[in-house]
Amino acid sequence: MDRLLAADENRRAAVARFEALRADQKRISKQIPKASPDTRPALLSQAKELADQVKVAEAAVGEAEAELRAAQLAVPNIVQPGVPEGGEDGFVVLREVGDRPDIAEPKDHLELGEALGAIDVERGAKVSGSRFYYLTGIGALLELGLLQLALSHAVEHGFTPVIPPVLVKPESMEGTGFLGAHATEVYRLEADDLYLVGTSEVPLAAYHAGEIIDVSSPLRYAGWSSCFRREAGSYGKDVRGILRVHQFDKVEMFSFCKPEEAADEHLRLLAMEEEMLAKVEVPYRVIDVAAGDLGSSASRKLDCEAWIPSQGRYRELTSTSNCTTFQARRLGIRYRDADGRPQHVATLNGTLATTRWLVAILENHQQPDGSVRVPKALQPYVGGREVLTPQG
RNA sequence: GGAGGCUUCGCCUAGUCUGGUCUAUGGCGCCGCACUGCUAAUGCGGUUGGGGUCUUAAAGCCCCUCCCGGGUUCGAAUCCCGGAGCCUCCGCCA
Numbered sequence: 001m002d003r004l005l006a007a008d009e010n011r012r013a014a015v016a017r018f019e020a021l022r023a024d025q026k027r028i029s030k031q032i033p034k035a036s037p038d039t040r041p042a043l044l045s046q047a048k049e050l051a052d053q054v055k056v057a058e059a060a061v062g063e064a065e066a067e068l069r070a071a072q073l074a075v076p077n078i079v080q081p082g083v084p085e086g087g088e089d090g091f092v093v094l095r096e097v098g099d100r101p102d103i104a105e106p107k108d109h110l111e112l113g114e115a116l117g118a119i120d121v122e123r124g125a126k127v128s129g130s131r132f133y134y135l136t137g138i139g140a141l142l143e144l145g146l147l148q149l150a151l152s153h154a155v156e157h158g159f160t161p162v163i164p165p166v167l168v169k170p171e172s173m174e175g176t177g178f179l180g181a182h183a184t185e186v187y188r189l190e191a192d193d194l195y196l197v198g199t200s201e202v203p204l205a206a207y208h209a210g211e212i213i214d215v216s217s218p219l220r221y222a223g224w225s226s227c228f229r230r231e232a233g234s235y236g237k238d239v240r241g242i243l244r245v246h247q248f249d250k251v252e253m254f255s256f257c258k259p260e261e262a263a264d265e266h267l268r269l270l271a272m273e274e275e276m277l278a279k280v281e282v283p284y285r286v287i288d289v290a291a292g293d294l295g296s297s298a299s300r301k302l303d304c305e306a307w308i309p310s311q312g313r314y315r316e317l318t319s320t321s322n323c324t325t326f327q328a329r330r331l332g333i334r335y336r337d338a339d340g341r342p343q344h345v346a347t348l349n350g351t352l353a354t355t356r357w358l359v360a361i362l363e364n365h366q367q368p369d370g371s372v373r374v375p376k377a378l379q380p381y382v383g384g385r386e387v388l389t390p391q392g
Numbered sequence: 393g394g395a396g397g398c399u400u401c402g403c404c405u406a407g408u409c410u411g412g413u414c415u416a417u418g419g420c421g422c423c424g425c426a427c428u429g430c431u432a433a434u435g436c437g438g439u440u441g442g443g444g445u446c447u448u449a450a451a452g453c454c455c456c457u458c459c460c461g462g463g464u465u466c467g468a469a470u471c472c473c474g475g476a477g478c479c480u481c482c483g484c485c486a
Contacts, residue, residue, distance in 0.1 A: 015444080019455045026455095029467045033412050047466035212441090342442080 090290030098283030145381020154222030320350030
């Protein structure tokens with residue numbers, strides 16, 4: 001905090017000094033063309049001297065601004081009152097929804113998926129390495145169906161569907177807060193100085209970067225993209241199947257709104273996630289993520305975790321964050337308030353479907369013979385089939 | 393990958409060769425007023441934006457802003473260097 005205040009003070013002083021000098025310089029320069037031959041040399045030398053001083057003052061402003069920026073970037077978002085204290089295990093369960101299936105000896109999603117000819121991790125590893133996979137046949141159809149269902153759901157709720165770029169510039173990555181703690185999670189293309197996004201939240205947030213937008217009603221986007229994550233710190237974790245992979249697809253909701261509307265918008269996104277979970281008929285619980293597990297940009301984060309029978313526990317399927325003005329400040333996204341003054345907007349994001357959902361869908365709808373029931377909402381996307389049966 | 397052209401205040405556009413009078417021209421759109429009176433025309437006026445300062449408020453004042461970043465100069469939309477984006481043409485190609 002002290003560093004911030006000092007940097008801000010320092011910048012103000014530097015700017016004031018620069019502007020005063022610059023004004024003087026302009027005034028004198030303007031006199032030169034009209035000056036008589038005998039006063040001209042004196043003015044010229046005076047102007048020259050001022051020009052040097054201006055240059056020094058300008059450099060000082062640049063340094064002060066860089067320091068202020070650095071100080072600002074170091075500060076994480078402010079946690080909202082009411083958010084549980086603690087770290088990864090400090091979450092509070094808000095509610096549990098749906099009945100867990102009663103399965104004697106549940107098969108895991110990979111066993112089910114392989115039997116259905118839906119998932120092929122061996123060839124994924126052969127071609128690209130560990131944590132890569134192929135979705136084939138019914139697996140590919142389920143994936144596309146799920147995402148299509150999610151996108152339609154978003155469109156019905158007034159969201160604009162978007163297929164964004166998945167390679168972005170450093171400033172876009174930085175503006176969304178992903179070059180801080182997440183830096184090692186991000187794929188970087190050295191030769192082109194571009195980053196592969198780990199979520200379409202990045203290009204969606206940066207979409208309005210540097211703009212003054214109209215949020216008299218919230219701007220809502222639903223991005224469909226592939227997502228790329230290095231999973232650098234996760235050796236040995238979730239190595240089986242497609243629970244944790246380097247590349248997956250996702251439909252992500254993103255809202256720009258007035259800060260005072262952000263809390264309501266957050267609940268709206270959560271409600272939409274729960275509606276999607278209901279459509280795929282998967283039991284889940286909603287948790288309020290604890291302060292220590294929020295990351296740098298969220299002020300509150302609500303996750304929906306699906307029941308995973310083979311693991312006997314809940315795993316994250318969706319996550320919705322209220323980033324308040326954190327991202328908007330970095331990206332320069334503003335709106336005009338009632339007085340017409342530019343103010344930073346609030347940004348929020350939330351998951352509507354991901355490849356990981358297939359895990360929960362396959363496992364929760366499995367039947368003793370290894371077949372898998374298809375939730376009604378997804379049936380149109382798999383040729384109307386109600387049950388998927390193992391091949392051969 | 394190669395060659396050329398372009399980028400100006402919401403949109404279009406003048407200005408760049410020949411640096412200061414650019415406090416950036418004109419049109420469209422938009423806002424206000426007048427007039428006519430009927431989903432319009434015409435006339436007049438206003439209209440780049442951002443930051444700061446001051447004020448009850450308005451006005452005013454200062455800085456920045458002609459794609460971005462450097463440079464030359466007392467002074468840059470204008471000259472020089474670098475970069476980005478867009479558009480043509482050539483090459484290459486899943």
